[in-house]
Amino acid sequence: MSTPPATEPTAVPSWTVGGVTVHRIDEVPLPPATGAWLLPDATPDLVAGQDWLRPHFADDSGILRIDSHSFAFTLDGLRVLVDTGIGNGKQRANPAWHDLDTDYLRRLATAGFPPDKVDLVILTHLHADHVGWNTRQTDGEWVPTFPRARHVTSRTEREFWAGYDMEEAREQMFRDSVIPVEEAGLLDLLDVPAAGLDIAPGLRLLPTPGHTPGHLAVELTSGGRSALITGDCIHHPVQLAHPAVGACVDIDPRRSEASRRTLLASLADTDTLLLGTHFAPPTAGHVVSHGPAYRLSPVPADPH
Template sequence: MNTGTPRQTAPAIATPAWNLGDIAVRRVDEIELPPQTGPWLLPQATKEVLDEASWLRPDFADADVPRLASHSFAVEAGGLRIVVDTGIGNAKTRANPAWHGLDTDFLERLTAAGFPPESVDLVITTHLHTDHVGWNTRLVDDEWAPTFPNARYLTSRTEWDHWAATELDEARSQMFRDSVHPVRDNGQYDLVDVPEHGREVAPGILLVPAPGHTPGQVAVELRGSERRALITGDSIHHPVQLSHPHVTSCVDIDPAQALRTRSHLLDDLADTDALLLGTHFPRPTAGTVRRENGRYRLLAEHGTEVPPTSA
Protein backbone atom coordinates (compact mmCIF):
# COMPACT_ATOMS: atom_id res chain seq x y z
CA MET A 1 0.00 0.00 0.00
CA ASN A 2 1.39 3.42 -0.93
CA THR A 3 0.93 5.72 2.04
CA GLY A 4 2.56 8.67 0.34
CA THR A 5 5.46 8.74 2.81
CA PRO A 6 8.89 7.15 2.39
CA ARG A 7 9.53 4.06 4.45
CA GLN A 8 11.05 4.98 7.77
CA THR A 9 13.68 2.51 8.89
CA ALA A 10 16.22 2.46 11.67
CA PRO A 11 19.72 0.99 11.48
CA ALA A 12 19.96 -2.64 12.58
CA ILE A 13 21.41 -1.73 15.96
CA ALA A 14 21.23 -3.39 19.33
CA THR A 15 18.16 -2.66 21.40
CA PRO A 16 18.41 -1.51 25.02
CA ALA A 17 17.33 -4.06 27.62
CA TRP A 18 17.04 -4.09 31.39
CA ASN A 19 17.26 -7.22 33.54
CA LEU A 20 15.08 -7.26 36.67
CA GLY A 21 15.99 -10.82 37.63
CA ASP A 22 13.29 -13.15 36.37
CA ILE A 23 11.78 -10.35 34.22
CA ALA A 24 13.48 -8.77 31.21
CA VAL A 25 12.30 -5.71 29.31
CA ARG A 26 13.39 -4.17 26.00
CA ARG A 27 12.58 -0.91 24.29
CA VAL A 28 11.40 -1.36 20.67
CA ASP A 29 11.53 1.86 18.66
CA GLU A 30 8.86 3.12 16.31
CA ILE A 31 9.78 6.75 15.51
CA GLU A 32 11.32 9.82 17.11
CA LEU A 33 8.61 12.45 17.26
CA PRO A 34 9.25 15.76 15.44
CA PRO A 35 10.64 18.73 17.42
CA GLN A 36 7.33 20.61 17.39
CA THR A 37 5.74 17.82 19.44
CA GLY A 38 7.25 19.01 22.70
CA PRO A 39 5.95 22.60 22.65
CA TRP A 40 2.51 21.37 21.52
CA LEU A 41 2.19 18.54 24.04
CA LEU A 42 3.90 20.22 27.00
CA PRO A 43 3.47 23.96 26.45
CA GLN A 44 4.74 24.79 29.95
CA ALA A 45 8.07 23.05 29.25
CA THR A 46 9.70 26.23 27.96
CA LYS A 47 13.40 26.76 27.42
CA GLU A 48 13.54 28.51 30.78
CA VAL A 49 11.99 25.51 32.52
CA LEU A 50 14.38 23.14 30.75
CA ASP A 51 17.31 25.35 31.77
CA GLU A 52 16.42 24.77 35.43
CA ALA A 53 17.22 21.05 35.02
CA SER A 54 20.61 20.95 33.32
CA TRP A 55 20.63 17.14 33.49
CA LEU A 56 17.95 17.01 30.76
CA ARG A 57 20.50 17.87 28.06
CA PRO A 58 21.70 16.44 25.77
CA ASP A 59 19.73 13.19 26.03
CA PHE A 60 16.23 14.42 26.85
CA ALA A 61 16.07 17.91 25.37
CA ASP A 62 17.47 19.95 22.53
CA ALA A 63 18.51 23.56 23.10
CA ASP A 64 14.94 24.84 23.31
CA VAL A 65 12.46 21.94 23.35
CA PRO A 66 11.88 18.52 24.95
CA ARG A 67 12.62 15.45 22.83
CA LEU A 68 9.95 12.73 22.64
CA ALA A 69 9.63 9.36 20.95
CA SER A 70 7.17 6.59 20.18
CA HIS A 71 8.19 3.09 21.23
CA SER A 72 6.88 -0.06 22.88
CA PHE A 73 8.21 -2.16 25.70
CA ALA A 74 8.67 -5.89 25.12
CA VAL A 75 8.62 -7.84 28.38
CA GLU A 76 9.47 -11.46 29.18
CA ALA A 77 7.91 -12.66 32.43
CA GLY A 78 6.78 -16.06 33.67
CA GLY A 79 7.38 -17.63 30.28
CA LEU A 80 5.12 -15.04 28.60
CA ARG A 81 5.93 -12.48 25.91
CA ILE A 82 4.19 -9.21 26.66
CA VAL A 83 4.02 -5.97 24.66
CA VAL A 84 3.12 -2.77 26.52
CA ASP A 85 1.50 -0.18 24.23
CA THR A 86 1.74 -0.47 20.46
CA GLY A 87 2.57 3.01 19.19
CA ILE A 88 1.10 4.78 16.17
CA GLY A 89 0.98 2.02 13.57
CA ASN A 90 1.42 1.90 9.81
CA ALA A 91 -0.91 3.19 7.10
CA LYS A 92 -3.34 4.76 9.55
CA THR A 93 -5.43 7.82 8.58
CA ARG A 94 -4.58 10.38 11.26
CA ALA A 95 -5.31 14.06 11.82
CA ASN A 96 -1.80 14.63 13.19
CA PRO A 97 0.49 14.89 10.13
CA ALA A 98 3.38 13.35 12.07
CA TRP A 99 1.30 10.20 12.65
CA HIS A 100 -0.50 9.99 9.30
CA GLY A 101 0.27 7.21 6.85
CA LEU A 102 3.41 5.95 8.56
CA ASP A 103 5.47 3.22 6.95
CA THR A 104 7.97 2.08 9.58
CA ASP A 105 9.76 -1.20 10.14
CA PHE A 106 8.45 -1.53 13.70
CA LEU A 107 7.39 -5.16 13.29
CA GLU A 108 10.82 -6.08 11.96
CA ARG A 109 12.39 -4.42 15.01
CA LEU A 110 9.98 -6.21 17.33
CA THR A 111 10.84 -9.52 15.70
CA ALA A 112 14.56 -8.74 15.94
CA ALA A 113 14.03 -8.13 19.67
CA GLY A 114 12.77 -11.72 19.92
CA PHE A 115 9.05 -10.96 19.75
CA PRO A 116 7.63 -12.00 16.37
CA PRO A 117 3.92 -11.05 16.38
CA GLU A 118 2.67 -14.63 16.45
CA SER A 119 4.70 -15.32 19.62
CA VAL A 120 3.19 -12.53 21.72
CA ASP A 121 0.93 -13.74 24.53
CA LEU A 122 -0.31 -10.47 26.01
CA VAL A 123 -0.71 -6.85 24.83
CA ILE A 124 -1.25 -4.27 27.58
CA THR A 125 -2.87 -0.96 26.61
CA THR A 126 -2.12 1.68 29.24
CA HIS A 127 -4.88 3.87 27.77
CA LEU A 128 -6.90 4.18 24.58
CA HIS A 129 -5.11 7.03 22.82
CA THR A 130 -4.09 6.97 19.18
CA ASP A 131 -0.34 6.68 19.76
CA HIS A 132 -0.73 3.72 22.13
CA VAL A 133 -2.94 1.38 20.09
CA GLY A 134 -1.77 1.78 16.48
CA TRP A 135 0.02 -1.53 16.07
CA ASN A 136 -2.90 -3.35 17.68
CA THR A 137 -3.83 -4.00 14.05
CA ARG A 138 -2.25 -4.19 10.60
CA LEU A 139 -3.65 -4.37 7.10
CA VAL A 140 -4.36 -7.88 5.82
CA ASP A 141 -6.02 -8.01 2.39
CA ASP A 142 -7.12 -4.37 2.84
CA GLU A 143 -8.82 -5.16 6.16
CA TRP A 144 -7.62 -4.27 9.65
CA ALA A 145 -6.73 -7.44 11.53
CA PRO A 146 -5.12 -7.99 14.96
CA THR A 147 -1.34 -7.79 14.64
CA PHE A 148 -0.88 -10.30 17.45
CA PRO A 149 -3.23 -13.15 16.53
CA ASN A 150 -2.50 -15.33 19.57
CA ALA A 151 -2.50 -12.60 22.21
CA ARG A 152 -5.00 -11.36 24.75
CA TYR A 153 -5.25 -7.57 24.72
CA LEU A 154 -5.87 -5.89 28.08
CA THR A 155 -7.07 -2.45 29.12
CA SER A 156 -8.81 -1.21 32.25
CA ARG A 157 -12.58 -1.43 32.40
CA THR A 158 -12.73 2.19 33.59
CA GLU A 159 -10.84 3.32 30.49
CA TRP A 160 -13.04 1.32 28.14
CA ASP A 161 -16.26 2.48 29.75
CA HIS A 162 -15.17 6.13 29.61
CA TRP A 163 -14.66 6.11 25.85
CA ALA A 164 -17.78 3.99 25.27
CA ALA A 165 -19.82 6.74 26.95
CA THR A 166 -18.04 9.65 25.23
CA GLU A 167 -19.17 11.34 22.04
CA LEU A 168 -16.15 10.95 19.79
CA ASP A 169 -14.93 13.30 17.10
CA GLU A 170 -14.20 11.79 13.70
CA ALA A 171 -10.45 11.47 14.25
CA ARG A 172 -10.91 9.46 17.44
CA SER A 173 -13.75 7.44 15.89
CA GLN A 174 -11.40 6.51 13.06
CA MET A 175 -8.81 5.32 15.57
CA PHE A 176 -11.33 3.08 17.30
CA ARG A 177 -12.51 1.71 13.95
CA ASP A 178 -9.07 0.74 12.69
CA SER A 179 -7.12 -0.05 15.88
CA VAL A 180 -9.52 -1.09 18.65
CA HIS A 181 -12.77 -2.48 17.30
CA PRO A 182 -11.15 -5.13 15.05
CA VAL A 183 -9.46 -6.59 18.14
CA ARG A 184 -12.70 -6.45 20.13
CA ASP A 185 -14.67 -7.97 17.27
CA ASN A 186 -12.15 -10.82 17.11
CA GLY A 187 -12.81 -11.54 20.80
CA GLN A 188 -9.28 -10.64 21.92
CA TYR A 189 -9.85 -7.58 24.16
CA ASP A 190 -10.25 -8.23 27.88
CA LEU A 191 -11.39 -5.53 30.30
CA VAL A 192 -9.71 -5.57 33.69
CA ASP A 193 -10.94 -4.08 36.95
CA VAL A 194 -7.93 -2.32 38.51
CA PRO A 195 -8.34 -1.58 42.24
CA GLU A 196 -6.33 1.06 44.08
CA HIS A 197 -3.66 -1.46 45.11
CA GLY A 198 -3.26 -2.72 41.54
CA ARG A 199 -4.07 -5.93 39.68
CA GLU A 200 -1.63 -8.70 38.76
CA VAL A 201 -2.30 -9.85 35.19
CA ALA A 202 0.75 -12.10 34.71
CA PRO A 203 3.53 -13.29 37.02
CA GLY A 204 5.13 -10.14 38.41
CA ILE A 205 3.13 -7.83 36.09
CA LEU A 206 0.74 -5.43 37.81
CA LEU A 207 -1.59 -2.81 36.39
CA VAL A 208 -1.53 0.26 38.66
CA PRO A 209 -4.19 3.01 38.48
CA ALA A 210 -2.73 6.20 36.95
CA PRO A 211 -5.76 8.43 36.23
CA GLY A 212 -5.71 12.01 35.04
CA HIS A 213 -4.37 11.88 31.52
CA THR A 214 -7.40 9.68 30.91
CA PRO A 215 -9.83 8.41 33.58
CA GLY A 216 -8.79 4.76 33.37
CA GLN A 217 -5.13 4.97 32.45
CA VAL A 218 -2.82 2.44 34.10
CA ALA A 219 0.90 2.31 34.66
CA VAL A 220 2.57 -1.11 34.51
CA GLU A 221 4.64 -2.27 37.46
CA LEU A 222 7.20 -5.03 36.85
CA ARG A 223 8.13 -6.90 40.03
CA GLY A 224 11.24 -8.84 39.14
CA SER A 225 13.05 -11.16 41.54
CA GLU A 226 15.93 -8.68 41.79
CA ARG A 227 14.42 -5.32 40.96
CA ARG A 228 11.21 -3.40 40.42
CA ALA A 229 10.36 -1.17 37.44
CA LEU A 230 7.45 1.05 36.41
CA ILE A 231 6.31 1.74 32.83
CA THR A 232 4.74 5.18 33.02
CA GLY A 233 2.14 5.30 30.27
CA ASP A 234 1.34 9.00 29.83
CA SER A 235 1.29 9.76 33.55
CA ILE A 236 4.82 11.05 32.85
CA HIS A 237 5.38 12.09 29.25
CA HIS A 238 8.89 13.45 29.66
CA PRO A 239 11.66 13.68 32.29
CA VAL A 240 11.09 17.44 32.63
CA GLN A 241 8.02 16.43 34.64
CA LEU A 242 10.31 15.05 37.34
CA SER A 243 11.88 18.41 38.02
CA HIS A 244 8.58 20.21 37.32
CA PRO A 245 5.66 17.86 38.06
CA HIS A 246 3.23 20.76 37.52
CA VAL A 247 4.02 20.67 33.77
CA THR A 248 0.91 19.07 32.32
CA SER A 249 0.02 17.75 28.90
CA CYS A 250 -2.36 19.71 26.68
CA VAL A 251 -4.38 16.52 26.26
CA ASP A 252 -4.72 15.61 29.93
CA ILE A 253 -8.43 15.17 30.57
CA ASP A 254 -8.02 16.07 34.26
CA PRO A 255 -4.73 17.99 34.74
CA ALA A 256 -5.13 18.27 38.52
CA GLN A 257 -5.61 14.52 38.85
CA ALA A 258 -2.70 13.92 36.47
CA LEU A 259 -0.48 15.99 38.76
CA ARG A 260 -1.61 14.05 41.83
CA THR A 261 -0.92 10.74 40.06
CA ARG A 262 2.51 11.86 38.84
CA SER A 263 3.50 13.13 42.29
CA HIS A 264 2.35 9.88 43.93
CA LEU A 265 4.28 7.70 41.48
CA LEU A 266 7.45 9.77 41.78
CA ASP A 267 7.28 9.80 45.57
CA ASP A 268 6.96 6.01 45.56
CA LEU A 269 9.99 5.57 43.27
CA ALA A 270 12.25 8.26 44.71
CA ASP A 271 15.52 7.18 46.32
CA THR A 272 14.93 3.49 45.61
CA ASP A 273 16.60 1.24 43.06
CA ALA A 274 13.31 0.90 41.16
CA LEU A 275 13.61 1.69 37.47
CA LEU A 276 11.41 4.28 35.76
CA LEU A 277 10.69 3.40 32.11
CA GLY A 278 9.25 6.33 30.18
CA THR A 279 6.71 5.51 27.51
CA HIS A 280 7.66 8.56 25.43
CA PHE A 281 11.16 9.23 26.76
CA PRO A 282 13.92 9.40 24.15
CA ARG A 283 16.90 7.16 24.79
CA PRO A 284 18.25 6.29 27.32
CA THR A 285 14.59 5.74 28.25
CA ALA A 286 15.13 4.59 31.81
CA GLY A 287 16.61 5.59 35.13
CA THR A 288 16.20 5.84 38.87
CA VAL A 289 14.43 8.75 40.56
CA ARG A 290 16.31 10.87 43.08
CA ARG A 291 15.25 13.79 45.26
CA GLU A 292 17.45 16.81 44.68
CA ASN A 293 17.00 20.33 46.04
CA GLY A 294 13.30 19.87 46.67
CA ARG A 295 12.67 18.35 43.23
CA TYR A 296 13.13 15.04 41.48
CA ARG A 297 15.64 14.11 38.82
CA LEU A 298 16.37 11.05 36.71
CA LEU A 299 19.68 9.22 36.93
CA ALA A 300 19.75 7.62 33.51
CA GLU A 301 20.42 3.91 32.99
CA HIS A 302 21.19 2.94 29.42
CA GLY A 303 20.62 -0.74 29.98
CA THR A 304 22.40 -3.52 28.14
CA GLU A 305 22.66 -3.32 24.38
CA VAL A 306 21.26 -6.61 23.05
CA PRO A 307 22.03 -7.50 19.42
CA PRO A 308 19.16 -8.32 17.06
CA THR A 309 17.95 -11.90 16.99
CA SER A 310 16.23 -13.93 14.30
CA ALA A 311 13.82 -15.51 16.82
Protein backbone atom coordinates in the same frame (compact mmCIF):
# COMPACT_ATOMS: atom_id res chain seq x y z
CA MET B 1 5.51 15.21 7.35
CA SER B 2 7.07 12.36 5.41
CA THR B 3 8.24 9.31 7.30
CA PRO B 4 11.83 8.22 6.73
CA PRO B 5 11.97 5.05 4.65
CA ALA B 6 12.18 1.79 6.54
CA THR B 7 15.68 0.53 7.23
CA GLU B 8 17.13 -2.64 8.67
CA PRO B 9 16.59 -2.68 12.42
CA THR B 10 19.61 -2.30 14.63
CA ALA B 11 20.25 -3.96 17.98
CA VAL B 12 17.27 -3.65 20.31
CA PRO B 13 18.03 -1.66 23.50
CA SER B 14 17.29 -3.58 26.70
CA TRP B 15 17.57 -3.49 30.48
CA THR B 16 17.86 -6.32 32.99
CA VAL B 17 15.34 -6.40 35.84
CA GLY B 18 16.11 -9.38 38.05
CA GLY B 19 15.74 -12.36 35.76
CA VAL B 20 13.82 -10.45 33.07
CA THR B 21 15.14 -8.55 30.05
CA VAL B 22 13.01 -5.56 29.09
CA HIS B 23 13.37 -4.53 25.44
CA ARG B 24 12.57 -1.11 24.01
CA ILE B 25 10.87 -1.55 20.65
CA ASP B 26 11.50 1.69 18.78
CA GLU B 27 8.92 3.09 16.42
CA VAL B 28 9.80 6.69 15.55
CA PRO B 29 11.29 9.85 17.11
CA LEU B 30 8.61 12.53 17.23
CA PRO B 31 9.19 15.94 15.62
CA PRO B 32 10.85 18.74 17.66
CA ALA B 33 7.58 20.68 17.74
CA THR B 34 5.91 17.85 19.68
CA GLY B 35 7.20 18.92 23.09
CA ALA B 36 5.98 22.50 22.87
CA TRP B 37 2.55 21.31 21.74
CA LEU B 38 2.21 18.44 24.20
CA LEU B 39 3.68 20.11 27.31
CA PRO B 40 3.07 23.84 26.71
CA ASP B 41 4.16 24.83 30.23
CA ALA B 42 7.59 23.27 29.69
CA THR B 43 8.97 26.50 28.25
CA PRO B 44 12.56 26.74 27.02
CA ASP B 45 13.48 28.77 30.12
CA LEU B 46 11.97 26.16 32.45
CA VAL B 47 13.75 23.36 30.58
CA ALA B 48 17.05 25.27 30.58
CA GLY B 49 16.87 25.45 34.37
CA GLN B 50 17.41 21.68 34.57
CA ASP B 51 20.96 21.01 33.38
CA TRP B 52 20.50 17.26 33.82
CA LEU B 53 18.01 17.15 30.95
CA ARG B 54 20.80 17.87 28.47
CA PRO B 55 21.95 16.35 26.17
CA HIS B 56 19.68 13.30 26.25
CA PHE B 57 16.20 14.66 26.95
CA ALA B 58 16.45 18.23 25.61
CA ASP B 59 18.75 20.22 23.37
CA ASP B 60 20.65 23.39 24.25
CA SER B 61 17.76 25.58 23.12
CA GLY B 62 15.28 23.90 25.48
CA ILE B 63 13.54 21.77 22.85
CA LEU B 64 12.27 18.52 24.37
CA ARG B 65 13.11 15.17 22.80
CA ILE B 66 10.16 12.74 22.67
CA ASP B 67 9.91 9.27 21.12
CA SER B 68 7.30 6.64 20.35
CA HIS B 69 8.17 3.10 21.42
CA SER B 70 6.86 0.02 23.24
CA PHE B 71 8.37 -2.28 25.85
CA ALA B 72 8.48 -6.07 25.52
CA PHE B 73 9.61 -8.74 27.96
CA THR B 74 9.18 -12.40 28.77
CA LEU B 75 8.05 -13.25 32.29
CA ASP B 76 7.83 -16.93 33.27
CA GLY B 77 7.36 -17.84 29.62
CA LEU B 78 4.70 -15.17 29.03
CA ARG B 79 5.64 -12.83 26.16
CA VAL B 80 4.33 -9.39 27.08
CA LEU B 81 4.07 -6.17 25.06
CA VAL B 82 3.21 -2.86 26.76
CA ASP B 83 1.51 -0.41 24.39
CA THR B 84 1.62 -0.72 20.62
CA GLY B 85 2.61 2.70 19.32
CA ILE B 86 1.17 4.55 16.34
CA GLY B 87 1.10 1.85 13.68
CA ASN B 88 1.77 1.84 9.96
CA GLY B 89 -0.58 3.18 7.33
CA LYS B 90 -3.02 4.73 9.79
CA GLN B 91 -4.97 7.81 8.68
CA ARG B 92 -4.34 10.34 11.45
CA ALA B 93 -5.02 14.05 11.91
CA ASN B 94 -1.62 14.54 13.55
CA PRO B 95 0.88 14.68 10.66
CA ALA B 96 3.59 13.11 12.82
CA TRP B 97 1.40 9.99 13.16
CA HIS B 98 -0.13 9.91 9.67
CA ASP B 99 0.57 7.04 7.27
CA LEU B 100 3.79 5.86 8.91
CA ASP B 101 6.06 3.23 7.37
CA THR B 102 8.41 2.02 10.10
CA ASP B 103 10.39 -1.09 11.01
CA TYR B 104 8.45 -1.66 14.23
CA LEU B 105 7.40 -5.26 13.58
CA ARG B 106 10.86 -6.27 12.41
CA ARG B 107 12.37 -4.72 15.53
CA LEU B 108 9.84 -6.59 17.62
CA ALA B 109 10.74 -9.86 15.92
CA THR B 110 14.46 -9.11 16.30
CA ALA B 111 13.89 -8.87 20.06
CA GLY B 112 12.27 -12.31 20.00
CA PHE B 113 8.61 -11.29 19.79
CA PRO B 114 7.19 -12.18 16.38
CA PRO B 115 3.53 -11.12 16.33
CA ASP B 116 2.12 -14.65 16.47
CA LYS B 117 4.18 -15.43 19.59
CA VAL B 118 3.01 -12.48 21.74
CA ASP B 119 0.82 -13.72 24.60
CA LEU B 120 -0.28 -10.52 26.34
CA VAL B 121 -0.69 -6.91 25.17
CA ILE B 122 -1.17 -4.34 27.93
CA LEU B 123 -2.74 -1.07 26.79
CA THR B 124 -2.01 1.66 29.33
CA HIS B 125 -4.80 3.71 27.75
CA LEU B 126 -6.68 4.07 24.48
CA HIS B 127 -4.92 6.91 22.67
CA ALA B 128 -3.85 6.66 19.04
CA ASP B 129 -0.13 6.50 19.79
CA HIS B 130 -0.58 3.58 22.19
CA VAL B 131 -2.91 1.26 20.27
CA GLY B 132 -1.83 1.61 16.63
CA TRP B 133 -0.08 -1.71 16.17
CA ASN B 134 -3.06 -3.54 17.65
CA THR B 135 -3.95 -4.01 13.99
CA ARG B 136 -2.35 -4.13 10.58
CA GLN B 137 -3.93 -4.03 7.15
CA THR B 138 -4.48 -7.29 5.30
CA ASP B 139 -6.42 -7.42 2.04
CA GLY B 140 -7.86 -3.98 2.77
CA GLU B 141 -9.06 -4.91 6.26
CA TRP B 142 -7.65 -4.00 9.66
CA VAL B 143 -6.95 -7.28 11.45
CA PRO B 144 -5.32 -8.02 14.83
CA THR B 145 -1.53 -7.93 14.64
CA PHE B 146 -1.20 -10.25 17.65
CA PRO B 147 -3.81 -12.93 16.96
CA ARG B 148 -2.91 -15.16 19.94
CA ALA B 149 -2.58 -12.38 22.49
CA ARG B 150 -4.92 -11.44 25.27
CA HIS B 151 -5.22 -7.63 25.09
CA VAL B 152 -6.05 -5.91 28.38
CA THR B 153 -6.98 -2.42 29.46
CA SER B 154 -9.01 -0.83 32.24
CA ARG B 155 -12.78 -1.20 32.11
CA THR B 156 -12.98 2.43 33.28
CA GLU B 157 -10.94 3.44 30.23
CA ARG B 158 -13.05 1.65 27.63
CA GLU B 159 -16.35 2.67 29.19
CA PHE B 160 -15.28 6.31 29.31
CA TRP B 161 -14.58 6.40 25.58
CA ALA B 162 -17.75 4.44 24.82
CA GLY B 163 -19.72 7.34 26.30
CA TYR B 164 -17.51 10.13 24.92
CA ASP B 165 -18.65 12.43 22.12
CA MET B 166 -15.74 11.63 19.81
CA GLU B 167 -14.50 13.74 16.96
CA GLU B 168 -14.08 11.94 13.63
CA ALA B 169 -10.31 11.43 14.04
CA ARG B 170 -10.79 9.57 17.32
CA GLU B 171 -13.67 7.54 15.91
CA GLN B 172 -11.38 6.53 13.05
CA MET B 173 -8.73 5.40 15.54
CA PHE B 174 -11.25 3.22 17.36
CA ARG B 175 -12.51 1.80 14.05
CA ASP B 176 -9.09 0.77 12.83
CA SER B 177 -7.19 -0.04 16.04
CA VAL B 178 -9.57 -0.97 18.86
CA ILE B 179 -12.85 -2.34 17.49
CA PRO B 180 -11.21 -5.05 15.31
CA VAL B 181 -9.52 -6.45 18.43
CA GLU B 182 -12.82 -6.34 20.33
CA GLU B 183 -14.70 -8.04 17.50
CA ALA B 184 -12.06 -10.78 17.44
CA GLY B 185 -12.77 -11.42 21.14
CA LEU B 186 -9.22 -10.48 22.11
CA LEU B 187 -9.83 -7.45 24.39
CA ASP B 188 -10.38 -8.01 28.12
CA LEU B 189 -11.58 -5.16 30.32
CA LEU B 190 -10.20 -5.28 33.84
CA ASP B 191 -11.48 -3.74 37.05
CA VAL B 192 -8.33 -2.23 38.56
CA PRO B 193 -8.68 -1.21 42.24
CA ALA B 194 -6.80 1.69 43.77
CA ALA B 195 -4.19 -0.66 45.22
CA GLY B 196 -3.46 -2.16 41.80
CA LEU B 197 -4.15 -5.50 40.17
CA ASP B 198 -1.83 -8.49 39.76
CA ILE B 199 -2.44 -10.02 36.33
CA ALA B 200 0.43 -12.53 36.45
CA PRO B 201 3.16 -13.34 38.98
CA GLY B 202 5.45 -10.32 39.05
CA LEU B 203 3.19 -8.21 36.82
CA ARG B 204 0.94 -5.55 38.31
CA LEU B 205 -1.27 -2.82 36.87
CA LEU B 206 -1.35 0.44 38.83
CA PRO B 207 -4.15 2.99 38.30
CA THR B 208 -2.72 6.41 37.42
CA PRO B 209 -5.83 8.32 36.29
CA GLY B 210 -5.94 11.83 34.91
CA HIS B 211 -4.35 11.74 31.49
CA THR B 212 -7.32 9.50 30.79
CA PRO B 213 -9.80 8.22 33.39
CA GLY B 214 -8.59 4.62 33.25
CA HIS B 215 -4.89 5.19 32.64
CA LEU B 216 -2.55 2.48 33.93
CA ALA B 217 1.14 2.20 34.76
CA VAL B 218 2.78 -1.23 34.67
CA GLU B 219 4.97 -2.63 37.43
CA LEU B 220 7.32 -5.55 36.78
CA THR B 221 9.05 -7.45 39.61
CA SER B 222 11.64 -10.20 39.26
CA GLY B 223 14.38 -11.52 41.50
CA GLY B 224 13.92 -8.78 44.06
CA ARG B 225 14.21 -6.01 41.44
CA SER B 226 11.44 -3.89 39.97
CA ALA B 227 10.66 -1.61 37.05
CA LEU B 228 7.80 0.76 36.33
CA ILE B 229 6.55 1.58 32.82
CA THR B 230 4.97 5.03 32.86
CA GLY B 231 2.53 5.11 29.98
CA ASP B 232 1.49 8.77 29.73
CA CYS B 233 1.32 9.47 33.45
CA ILE B 234 4.76 10.96 32.76
CA HIS B 235 5.49 12.02 29.19
CA HIS B 236 8.94 13.52 29.70
CA PRO B 237 11.63 13.67 32.42
CA VAL B 238 11.07 17.44 32.78
CA GLN B 239 7.92 16.45 34.69
CA LEU B 240 10.08 14.92 37.43
CA ALA B 241 11.47 18.36 38.16
CA HIS B 242 8.11 20.06 37.60
CA PRO B 243 5.27 17.60 38.34
CA ALA B 244 2.70 20.37 37.80
CA VAL B 245 3.58 20.44 34.10
CA GLY B 246 0.79 18.55 32.39
CA ALA B 247 -0.09 17.52 28.87
CA CYS B 248 -2.47 19.54 26.73
CA VAL B 249 -4.48 16.37 26.13
CA ASP B 250 -4.95 15.42 29.80
CA ILE B 251 -8.64 14.73 30.40
CA ASP B 252 -8.36 15.79 34.06
CA PRO B 253 -5.19 17.87 34.59
CA ARG B 254 -5.48 18.06 38.38
CA ARG B 255 -5.94 14.34 38.74
CA SER B 256 -3.10 13.71 36.30
CA GLU B 257 -0.77 15.84 38.42
CA ALA B 258 -1.89 14.08 41.60
CA SER B 259 -1.22 10.66 40.04
CA ARG B 260 2.19 11.81 38.84
CA ARG B 261 3.17 13.19 42.26
CA THR B 262 2.03 10.03 44.03
CA LEU B 263 3.91 7.80 41.61
CA LEU B 264 7.12 9.84 41.78
CA ALA B 265 7.04 9.96 45.58
CA SER B 266 6.74 6.17 45.66
CA LEU B 267 9.76 5.76 43.34
CA ALA B 268 12.07 8.44 44.71
CA ASP B 269 15.44 7.22 45.99
CA THR B 270 14.57 3.55 45.41
CA ASP B 271 16.19 1.10 43.02
CA THR B 272 13.05 0.77 40.91
CA LEU B 273 13.87 1.35 37.26
CA LEU B 274 11.62 3.94 35.62
CA LEU B 275 10.94 3.24 31.93
CA GLY B 276 9.37 6.16 30.11
CA THR B 277 6.99 5.30 27.30
CA HIS B 278 7.94 8.50 25.47
CA PHE B 279 11.38 9.16 26.98
CA ALA B 280 14.13 9.61 24.40
CA PRO B 281 17.25 7.45 24.84
CA PRO B 282 18.59 6.47 27.31
CA THR B 283 14.87 6.13 28.24
CA ALA B 284 15.36 4.51 31.67
CA GLY B 285 16.65 5.65 35.03
CA HIS B 286 16.13 6.04 38.74
CA VAL B 287 14.05 8.79 40.33
CA VAL B 288 16.30 10.83 42.62
CA SER B 289 15.25 13.59 45.03
CA HIS B 290 16.40 16.93 43.64
CA GLY B 291 15.55 20.21 45.36
CA PRO B 292 11.78 20.41 45.92
CA ALA B 293 11.11 17.64 43.40
CA TYR B 294 13.10 15.02 41.47
CA ARG B 295 15.42 14.29 38.58
CA LEU B 296 16.11 11.19 36.51
CA SER B 297 19.46 9.46 36.96
CA PRO B 298 19.80 7.70 33.58
CA VAL B 299 20.51 4.01 33.31
CA PRO B 300 21.88 3.21 29.84
CA ALA B 301 20.66 0.16 27.98
CA ASP B 302 22.65 -3.03 28.53
CA PRO B 303 25.67 -3.39 26.20
CA HIS B 304 25.13 -5.82 23.34
